Amino acid sequence: MYKKFVQLILNNNSKSIDQLFTYGVPDALADAVEIGKRVKVNFGNNKHMIDALIVSIDCSCQIPEHKIKTIIDVLDDVPVVSEEMIKLIFWIRERYICKYSDAIRLLIPAAIKYEHNIVVKAKEINNISLSDKEKELYNFIKDNPLELKNLKKHYTYNDIFTVIDNLKDKDAIEIISKDKLKGKEAYEKYVSLIEDKNINEYDINKTKNQVNVINYLKENKLVNIKKLSEDLGISPSVINNLIKKDILKEEYILYQIEEKNVIKNELKLNEEQKNACESIISSDNKVFLLHGVTGSGKTEVYMNIIEHYINENKQSIMLVPEISLTAQTIDRFEKRFGNKIAVFHSKLSKKEKLIQWTKVHNKEVDVVIGARSAVFSPIKDLGAIIIDEEHEDSYISSTSPKYNTIEVAIKMAHNLNSKVVLGSATPSINTYYMAQKGQIEIIELKNRVNNQMPDMKIIDMSSELDKGNNTLISEELYESMKKTLFNKEQAILFLNKRGYSGFVTCKKCGHVVKCDRCDVSMTYHIKGNMLKCHYCGRTKRMMYECPKCGSKKIEQFSAGTQHVERLVKQLFPNAVTERMDVDSMTDRDCYENIYRRFKNGSIDILIGTQMLAKGFDFPNVTTVGVLVADAILNLPFYNASEKTFQLITQVSGRAGRGSKTGNVFIQTYEPNNFIINAAKNNNYELFINEELKLRKEFAFPPFINIINICLISKNEDLVIKTANEKYEEIKEAVKDMVKERSLLLYRPIPHSIYKINDEYRINLFIKASRSKMAELKKILRSVYMDKDIEYIKVSININTDTV
Numbered sequence: 001m002y003k004k005f006v007q008l009i010l011n012n013n014s015k016s017i018d019q020l021f022t023y024g025v026p027d028a029l030a031d032a033v034e035i036g037k038r039v040k041v042n043f044g045n046n047k048h049m050i051d052a053l054i055v056s057i058d059c060s061c062q063i064p065e066h067k068i069k070t071i072i073d074v075l076d077d078v079p080v081v082s083e084e085m086i087k088l089i090f091w092i093r094e095r096y097i098c099k100y101s102d103a104i105r106l107l108i109p110a111a112i113k114y115e116h117n118i119v120v121k122a123k124e125i126n127n128i129s130l131s132d133k134e135k136e137l138y139n140f141i142k143d144n145p146l147e148l149k150n151l152k153k154h155y156t157y158n159d160i161f162t163v164i165d166n167l168k169d170k171d172a173i174e175i176i177s178k179d180k181l182k183g184k185e186a187y188e189k190y191v192s193l194i195e196d197k198n199i200n201e202y203d204i205n206k207t208k209n210q211v212n213v214i215n216y217l218k219e220n221k222l223v224n225i226k227k228l229s230e231d232l233g234i235s236p237s238v239i240n241n242l243i244k245k246d247i248l249k250e251e252y253i254l255y256q257i258e259e260k261n262v263i264k265n266e267l268k269l270n271e272e273q274k275n276a277c278e279s280i281i282s283s284d285n286k287v288f289l290l291h292g293v294t295g296s297g298k299t300e301v302y303m304n305i306i307e308h309y310i311n312e313n314k315q316s317i318m319l320v321p322e323i324s325l326t327a328q329t330i331d332r333f334e335k336r337f338g339n340k341i342a343v344f345h346s347k348l349s350k351k352e353k354l355i356q357w358t359k360v361h362n363k364e365v366d367v368v369i370g371a372r373s374a375v376f377s378p379i380k381d382l383g384a385i386i387i388d389e390e391h392e393d394s395y396i397s398s399t400s401p402k403y404n405t406i407e408v409a410i411k412m413a414h415n416l417n418s419k420v421v422l423g424s425a426t427p428s429i430n431t432y433y434m435a436q437k438g439q440i441e442i443i444e445l446k447n448r449v450n451n452q453m454p455d456m457k458i459i460d461m462s463s464e465l466d467k468g469n470n471t472l473i474s475e476e477l478y479e480s481m482k483k484t485l486f487n488k489e490q491a492i493l494f495l496n497k498r499g500y501s502g503f504v505t506c507k508k509c510g511h512v513v514k515c516d517r518c519d520v521s522m523t524y525h526i527k528g529n530m531l532k533c534h535y536c537g538r539t540k541r542m543m544y545e546c547p548k549c550g551s552k553k554i555e556q557f558s559a560g561t562q563h564v565e566r567l568v569k570q571l572f573p574n575a576v577t578e579r580m581d582v583d584s585m586t587d588r589d590c591y592e593n594i595y596r597r598f599k600n601g602s603i604d605i606l607i608g609t610q611m612l613a614k615g616f617d618f619p620n621v622t623t624v625g626v627l628v629a630d631a632i633l634n635l636p637f638y639n640a641s642e643k644t645f646q647l648i649t650q651v652s653g654r655a656g657r658g659s660k661t662g663n664v665f666i667q668t669y670e671p672n673n674f675i676i677n678a679a680k681n682n683n684y685e686l687f688i689n690e691e692l693k694l695r696k697e698f699a700f701p702p703f704i705n706i707i708n709i710c711l712i713s714k715n716e717d718l719v720i721k722t723a724n725e726k727y728e729e730i731k732e733a734v735k736d737m738v739k740e741r742s743l744l745l746y747r748p749i750p751h752s753i754y755k756i757n758d759e760y761r762i763n764l765f766i767k768a769s770r771s772k773m774a775e776l777k778k779i780l781r782s783v784y785m786d787k788d789i790e791y792i793k794v795s796i797n798i799n800t801d802t803v
């Protein structure tokens with residue numbers, strides 16, 4: 001009879017066990033079980049040890065008791081996942097159509113997973129009769145006390161477990177289970193003298209080294225064992241011997257990161273900043289959009305809010321796009337919060353990640369700074385989650401489960417009764433739409449801290465062409481750069497690399513070929529020499545004459561940063577020019593290096609891609625050039641206008657942040673383009689309302705959901721065949737929704753990069769009205785969980801703002 005039952009999520013990736021399991025709790029463990037702790041259980045053939053997470057505890061159970069297995073051990077002293085975060089696991093599994101184990105992986109770092117080592121040892125046997133097989137195995141074990149997993153390699157009978165069981169029943173062997181709780185790496189061993197002992201009286205023959213250790217510890221009390229052996233030049237065995245003799249005691253202390261010597265500083269907030277902080281803190285609402293123009297001092301607002309919650313003894317999470325997680329952000333936070341911060345980014349080693357995780361879990365820090373995954377930090381008393389540059393795509397996970405950090409943060413705010421602040425100069429359409437509907441409170445910072453916005457100018461590149469300048473740098477931009485360099489100031493040139501090939505444009509009138517049905521630019525495909533729409537799959541023949549002006553100068557657009565770099569070096573041979581793009585930035589250090597050198601003035605001109613637009617604060621930048629604004633505008637995505645507006649505004653926002661006025665030049669073949677003009681005039685509202693109208697008209701988010709099912713496999717024929725089968729299957733399942741026009745299912749089309757890493761990708765797009773999502777998700781889950789296609793990876797991307 002069990003008095004307690006636990007429901008468990010087993011730590012295993014297999015689709016077939018993606019469900020909750022009920023286990024019985026033996027009385028001996030009844031006090032130890034707690035929601036959020038991990039336990040060890042047998043699974044399957046009873047020999048398979050697996051760890052599992054307790055998600056609920058009950059006093060009764062529907063299942064007949066004899067069918068219930070017992071938990072073997074409780075692995076954690078304290079819960080590793082809080083009850084609230086367990087709720088989040090369930091939510092993520094539903095929301096993003098994934099397995100429990102996928103959701104858990106987000107919350108528990110790999111480094112604190114358990115390892116089970118089961119060692120089988122032979123006992124002395126007298127007069128026990130063993131079968132031949134048993135004898136063979138016994139003799140084998142006797143010579144080789146082995147971990148079970150190795151034993152399996154050496155001893156290949158299928159019934160090895162039965163034989164082991166028999167041997168155990170006959171008391172011929174013992175099974176020792178050694179659990180290795182990974183996670184100890186976050187701690188370092190320290191030693192101190194056991195105080196209540198008079199060491200001099202100790203009756204041992206102390207070696208000279210031992211005496212040295214004792215004297216050292218008399219002076220220094222508690223010392224890191226590594227430091228001790230280094231300082232005294234002795235081997236750790238000397239210390240270990242003293243521990244064994246009960247003269248020293250050991251202690252594990254969380255790995256310390258040295259505190260940097262920082263001068264704490266705090267700026268006096270201006271009126272707007274102060275009001276913003278007060279509104280956010282005092283409001284009853286939970287979710288806020290801090291819409292503040294570039295250079296309006298949003299970071300100070302964030303830090304003040306965090307400070308407020310520190311005073312309430314709460315921790316906060318500060319999220320930034322991965323790429324801006326550089327010295328700049330960390331420096332600023334260190335100056336304010338000293339070493340009470342934890343930092344997470346993708347370049348941390350497993351051990352470093354674990355140290356940071358443990359620090360947060362033990363509540364040793366006040367602030368967690370990190371890229372999107374830091375939203376899952378093990379915080380108990382959450383004050384606020386702040387998401388800076390909330391419009392950035394990097395807040396949507398690129399790997400499965402493809403969670404949207406903003407949605408997760410909002411969910412957490414509701415579960416944990418905390419706040420979410422989404423900050424941006426160019427809020428995403430989804431966020432803004434939610435704000436319009438009253439789900440998010442808007443707080444505005446309308447002015448820059450220095451009270452001057454940069455001077456923005458649109459340059460018509462086709463008239464440059466008429467003037468005989470067919471380079472990528474207009475005369476006016478050139479003149480401005482010259483002046484900037486003369487004044488010992490700095491310039492930034494921006495080029496959108498991603499958009500430099502694919503779309504087809506007329507060099508004379510700027511016309512771009514678009515899909516009639518989707519209003520997105522079509523992409524050139526060499527195969528078949530045709531243009532293709534990435535949404536509906538519609539194709540057109542490649543054209544050689546502009547359908548608008550008849551010019552024959554219609555061609556694939558192309559220009560790269562390297563090309564621009566060469567040009568700039570020709571034009572300004574004496575200036576120090578550097579390039580910052582995905583190709584030149586092979587690692588974080590590279591990026592950091594350029595950042596530092598630009599900051600301290602050793603670089604005059606910086607050329608780069610969107611990397612440059614991420615919240616950089618360089619006060620000495622006075623000229624900014626957006627070389628080909630159209631390139632972004634014509635990306636084959638439905639949100640190309642949004643991205644264009646954001647990028648132009650963000651890049652421009654790098655100019656004139658200090659005491660000097662900034663000059664921004666937006667070069668384009670479409671000088672009258674609405675979006676480019678709205679960006680130039682800093683008119684976010686005008687842009688967004690216009691864009692919302694179009695999204696509604698062409699049925700794009702936030703008005704509907706776009707679901708993308710991507711099927712991935714190394715086997716091309718198989719992935720095509722499966723995609724077609726799934727298409728037919730879904731088509732049948734949604735036929736009523738299609739009939740009532742609340743859903744559109746598109747034929748499978750190849751991913752825009754069809755083959756990555758030898759894997760072929762096929763997309764299935766669905767557009768669905770929001771009211772159908774619940775129903776549709778059931779269908780999607782059955783596609784995802786289909787075991788027949790387990791050999792094909794399926795990733796499902798839901799593009800929505802629904803919370």
Ligand SMILES: Nc1ncnc2c1ncn2[C@@H]1O[C@H](COP(=O)(O)OP(=O)(O)OP(=O)(O)O)[C@@H](O)[C@H]1O
Pocket residue numbers: 267268269270273292293294295296297298299300424425449614615616617653657
């Ligand atoms: N109250 C203040 N007094 C003086 N300087 C301030 C104040 N608030 C912010 N600043 C300074 O103004 C500059 C711009 O601030 P910050 O980088 O926070 O702007 P931002 O709103 O995040 O801009 P962006 O959206 O472009 O990243 C920084 O150098 C910051 O130190």
Ligand SMILES: [Zn+2]
Pocket residue numbers: 506507508509510511546547548549550551
């Ligand atoms: Zn034309």
Ligand SMILES: [Zn+2]
Pocket residue numbers: 515516517518519533534535536537538
């Ligand atoms: Zn189309």
